[in-house]
Amino acid sequence: DTEVTQTPKHLVMGMTNKKSLKCEQHMGHRAMYWYKQKAKKPPELMFVYSYEKLSINESVPSRFSPECPNSSLLNLHLHALQPEDSALYLCASSPGTPGAPLHFGNGTRLTVT
Amino acid sequence: GIQVEQSPPDLILQEGANSTLRCNFSDSVNNLQWFHQNPWGQLINLFYIPSGTKQNGRLSATTVATERYSLLYISSSQTTDSGVYFCAVSTDKLIFGTGTRLQVFP
Numbered sequence: 308d309t310e311v312t313q314t315p316k317h318l319v320m321g322m323t324n325k326k327s328l329k330c331e332q333h334m335g336h337r338a339m340y341w342y343k344q345k346a347k348k349p350p351e352l353m354f355v356y357s358y359e360k361l362s363i364n365e366s367v368p369s370r371f372s373p374e375c376p377n378s379s380l381l382n383l384h385l386h387a388l389q390p391e392d393s394a395l396y397l398c399a400s401s402p403g404t405p406g407a408p409l410h411f412g413n414g415t416r417l418t419v420t
Numbered sequence: 421g422i423q424v425e426q427s428p429p430d431l432i433l434q435e436g437a438n439s440t441l442r443c444n445f446s447d448s449v450n451n452l453q454w455f456h457q458n459p460w461g462q463l464i465n466l467f468y469i470p471s472g473t474k475q476n477g478r479l480s481a482t483t484v485a486t487e488r489y490s491l492l493y494i495s496s497s498q499t500t501d502s503g504v505y506f507c508a509v510s511t512d513k514l515i516f517g518t519g520t521r522l523q524v525f526p
Contacts, residue, residue, distance in 0.1 A: 340514075349506055349516035350463070363513060395461050399514075406450030406510050408468040414461045 310334050311412035313398050319418045322388060328415045330381040330398030336410075337403035339381040341373060344395040344414075356381060357403055388419045422447045424509055424517035431522045433497050441492040441520045443507035451510040452483050454492050457519075458503045466492070466505075497524045 311332045320326050330339065338357045342350035355363035356375040370392075372384040381398055395416050399409040423446040433439055443452070454466040467474050467481040469490065474481055478497075483490040490507055502524050507517040 344461075349519050352513055352515070355513060397463065405512075406470065408451065408453055408465065409508075409514055410465065411455075411463040414463075416461065 311398055311400055311410055313396075313412035313415050315415060316413065317416050317418075319420060320385065320388065321420055322390070324388075325384070325386045327385065328383040328396055328398075328417075330383075330400075330412055331379055332400040332410070333379060334400060334410070335378075335402075336400035337378060338401045338407075339375060340399040340401075340409065341381070341383055342397040342399065342411075344397060346394075350397055354383075385417075388417075390419050393417055393419045422449070422509065422511060422515055424507065424515055426505075426507060426517040426520050428520060429518065431520055433522065433524050435498060435524055435526050437497050437524075438493070438495045439497060439522070441494070441505055441522075443490040443492070443517050445488050445490075445507075445509050445517075447488070447511070449485070449509040449511055452485075452490050453508045453510075453514070454481055454490070455506045455508065456501075456503050457506060463506075494522075497522075499524050499526055 314329045341353040344350040353367045354373045374382040395414045397414045398412045401407045401409045425444045451470045456464045469483045471485045478495045480493045505520045
């Protein structure tokens, strides 16, 4: 069982909807990550939070809005998405030291209709 | 940015066969991880291996950081080994390689 929990497992939303993806870890990790993975492609980094502050934004469109309420929780707020945003969204955490290994959740499979 | 290439892109094996997967990276890195992504999308940590050799059951990995490559060995493959294998390297962020899709048939 993964130590990084993501909810929901599946999400179908319309282009006018607002929804949120949630991620939780209780390993005491201080860095958390959002990755996006399209079919038959490797995961691509979207955002990094380090010690609850946004440290990396890989030029992600503003219709994706991350939030880190505390060191254990990471949210991704979704608004006005496009069908091409349909993908597997993966959350990860790490201790936060350079080069430390990442631990991934099971992902949320998002479909935008 | 750093480039991470994996070979072969696709691999088909019969159960019981051995295989070697390769990961080449274009610059110095802090760390290298190997992951297995199963058909349901779960990314499972296999190895955290910035250098040297590690073994875990039928799997082993070797990273030669000075020559910028890593190898993943799978021995006596099983159908449950099917999926996609990714290496990922970290500088200031974790970058995934192109992946090797493995299919193991009984």
